[in-house]
Amino acid sequence: MGPQQGAGRVEFTVGRRLARRARTTLAFAGAGVLAGLAWLVAGRGGGVAGPLVVIVLSSAGLWGGWSELARSRKPFRLRVDDFGITLHDAELSWEQIDAVALHHPPRSDDESQPPPLLVLWPAPGVGLPRRPDRGQGVLSNVLADAGQVRLRYTLARTHDLDQSVTDLAGALARHGGARFETAPRAVRQPTPLSVAGPEHRGPKPEVFFTPAIPGPARTARGLAAGALLALAAVLLLPLADLATRRELPFSPVLFGPWFAVTAAAWWLGVHSLRRWRRPLRLRVGPDGLGVRDVAGTEFWVPWEAVAAVTVGPCPGASDTRQWLIVWPVPGVPLARESSHVVDGHVAHVLVRLDRLPGGAERIGPAVQSFAGERFSA
Known part of the structure; x- marks a missing residue:
């Protein structure tokens, strides 16, 4: 469902997605608790460790589901318009906002990229009636007033919103202009996304860059790929004997090594040909x-x-x-x-x-x- 729009403003909500996620978690966790209790009753005289583990884990799921349901009922408001950003506990004009961004938390190498957070840095001297992000306490407030640190607040977790991240980014770009931080400031100073580069100013042909491979070397690579494919084709000849005489021209004990060598030759040949044709x-x-x-x-x-x-x-x-x-x-x-x-x-x-x-x-x-x-x- 898209954001609610009207008169130049965009409203974002969280109730439906959080409630739906909470109900799903509660249903599965409740079923787990019932299954654990049934297992415990039916297994009298047996071990109780297994059923207790199921009950404890499912109870943790119940707690998580109730927490999600409680969060869905907490006051929440997020409106983005030409005035600024309106929350359930504050209204900030764009002049009171230093920057706003979709901030991706750090991740480990073995996990997928988590959804971004909507974060806001108020202008010096401006605060919100809520706690700043962790690690930015009273001392950070003092330093922020002195302009020495950027005080940051997390406004919403985008995976809780009923609307998409694309909708939120579009609203921030449309109304926030240069205050919507799209890249680290060390990389690029905030610039409105509506500012286009020169890519459409006059006809310019595409530019291609490929490794400079000398002609003889490229020819040699092509010949090597062809030789590998020829070898792979020769290795398939025993299949003709199998089809006509219903026997292989070698001992069945060698079938495994023959199959492995043939498969490797075909893979190397096709891979070499692709590397030669698509550098x-x-x-x-x-x-x-x-x-x-x-x-x-x-x-x-x-x-x-x-x-x-x-x-x-x-x-x-x-x-x-x-x-x-x-x-x-x-x-x-x-x-x-x-x-x-x-x-x-x-x-x-x-x-x-x-x-x-x-x-x-x-x-x-x-x-x-x-x-x-x-x-x-």
Whole structure:
């Protein structure tokens, strides 16, 4: 369900999703408690450890469900309009807001990216009648008044909202302008998303970057792929004997090794052919930029989905080699699983630039010519 709109304002709610999630949790947890009790009664004389574990875990689920249900009934209001942001306990004009962002919590390597939080940094001297985020207590209030720290408040968890993150990001971009922080300030100073780069100013052809492979080397790779496929085809000849004479030309004991070698030859041949036909490629043009890894499919990002594009080291790595990094507009999902979180903003690492001809010195200006103010080195 979309947000409630009217007279230039957008209202967001949490009741329906929280209540639905709470009812689902309570139903499953209640069934677990009943199943544990039935197991305990039916298993008289047997062990009680199993039923008790089920009952305890299900009881924890009941507690979680009741907590979700209680949260769904707490006062909540989130309105975004030309005036500012209205909450159930405060009204802030845009002049009282330093920045607002969809902040992604840090994640470990083995978990998916959690949904972002809606966070707000008030202007110096402005506070909210609620606790600031953890680690920002009384001392932080004093330092914030002195302009030495940015006091931050979490307004909502986006996975609790009845509306989508895209709807929320659109409302913040439309009404918040430059106060909607779409990338870390060290990467790009806040800029309204309506400000477009030069990507549509005049006809400019796309620019392609691929590794400079000498002609003989490329020919040799193609011949190697063909030789592997020929070997794989020869290894299939015993199947002809099996079809005509109903027997293999070798001992059945060798069937396993023959099958493994044949499968490996086919895999290597097809993979080598794909690597030969589809090398690494970076494509930059008036509609966006995309990278295709060796033998892979292209990951394409349109400019309207890009908040910033930078050249620099891979986030969180000690390696100082230069990468091309895309910072997507908050709320815009990209079909790429690997990502990094820097200061609450998602970054997608596209390609290490020393793998392409010219490196950062050549690729950076080419990207900037299309990205405009989105680009920073």
